[in-house]
Amino acid sequence: MGVRAAWLRSLLGLALAGLAGVACNDGRDGPAPAPSGGRVTVVATIAQVGALARAVAGDLAAVRVLVGPGVDPHDHELTAGDRKAIDGAAVIFRNGLGIDGFLDKAIDAGRARVVTVTDGLALRTGEGGEPDPHVWHDPDNDRAMVARMAEALAGVDGANAAAYRQNAAAYAERLTSVDAEIRALVATIPPANRKLVTNHDSLGYFIGHYGFTYVGAVIPGLSTAAEPSAKDIARLEDLVKKEGVKAIFAESSVDPRVAQQVAADTGVRVVDTLYGDSLGASGSGAETVDGMLLANARMIAEALR
Numbered sequence: 001m002g003v004r005a006a007w008l009r010s011l012l013g014l015a016l017a018g019l020a021g022v023a024c025n026d027g028r029d030g031p032a033p034a035p036s037g038g039r040v041t042v043v044a045t046i047a048q049v050g051a052l053a054r055a056v057a058g059d060l061a062a063v064r065v066l067v068g069p070g071v072d073p074h075d076h077e078l079t080a081g082d083r084k085a086i087d088g089a090a091v092i093f094r095n096g097l098g099i100d101g102f103l104d105k106a107i108d109a110g111r112a113r114v115v116t117v118t119d120g121l122a123l124r125t126g127e128g129g130e131p132d133p134h135v136w137h138d139p140d141n142d143r144a145m146v147a148r149m150a151e152a153l154a155g156v157d158g159a160n161a162a163a164y165r166q167n168a169a170a171y172a173e174r175l176t177s178v179d180a181e182i183r184a185l186v187a188t189i190p191p192a193n194r195k196l197v198t199n200h201d202s203l204g205y206f207i208g209h210y211g212f213t214y215v216g217a218v219i220p221g222l223s224t225a226a227e228p229s230a231k232d233i234a235r236l237e238d239l240v241k242k243e244g245v246k247a248i249f250a251e252s253s254v255d256p257r258v259a260q261q262v263a264a265d266t267g268v269r270v271v272d273t274l275y276g277d278s279l280g281a282s283g284s285g286a287e288t289v290d291g292m293l294l295a296n297a298r299m300i301a302e303a304l305r
């Protein structure tokens with residue numbers, strides 16, 4: 001099968017998995033299916049992990065994502081439906097690194113295999129020295145994560161092992177192609193303008209991979225839980241002016257008001273639709289990780305060039 005055909009097949013799988021996801025929300029419940037019969041059920045904690053899992057699962061496994069599109073994972077609370085899905089899953093994919101700590105309360109039974117998909121990645125650290133969970137903003141990390149997911153699915157559903165690996169390889173190719181497209185977009189931004197101010201410190205991996213400079217964040221830190229003080233805001237506004245920052249990037253799942261205020265005070269534009277911790281809604285083109293990366297790169301290039 002050619003790469004294009006494999007990719008189309010994987011897209012079809014995504015659509016089918018999406019439909020299955022809807023069907024799974026009707027309260028259907030029960031033990032994980034035997035690997036040999038029926039579709040394997042997978043739970044993914046956050047949207048990005050879920051989208052990668054769907055790319056790997058295709059139509060062979062049903063993926064349920066606990067944190068929906070546009071929702072801030074940093075303060076997600078488990079629902080009764082989440083707990084049911086967790087209890088019924090053959091495998092649970094989590095990001096780890098604190099962003100899906102809500103899972104900890106539900107997995108003590110140890111019934112499902114829990115795979116932390118970021119294990120083994122080279123992690124950046126935030127200003128406080130803690131590991132940065134927002135790994136999906138670097139396509140190299142996404143490629144490593146789909147490979148890990150394919151092996152985990154092969155482990156619980158050996159009959160389809162080859163297909164999971166093929167889906168992961170096809171998606172890795174897609175990520176490689178998007179990576180090149182993003183580099184071409186970044187090349188259209190004058191080097192002096194490649195400076196990012198985001199709503200919280202969520203884009204570090206993107207910044208590192210594509211050679212941007214991180215100037216600061218409206219909410220200091222890797223979580224959205226912190227509150228910026230008046231002093232923090234004044235310091236950021238000074239930096240924005242001093243560094244000649246062209247735009248402030250708020251995020252689709254975070255309250256943009258303080259970012260808008262910083263932009264107004266410093267006379268720069270604000271883009272408040274960046275995907276930091278979330279993906280787009282179904283049909284937006286940014287409901288996949290590759291689509292999200294490209295959408296972000298287009299918004300950034302358009303605002304900074």
Ligand SMILES: [Zn+2]
Binds near residue numbers: 134201222223224277
């Ligand atoms: Zn975040």
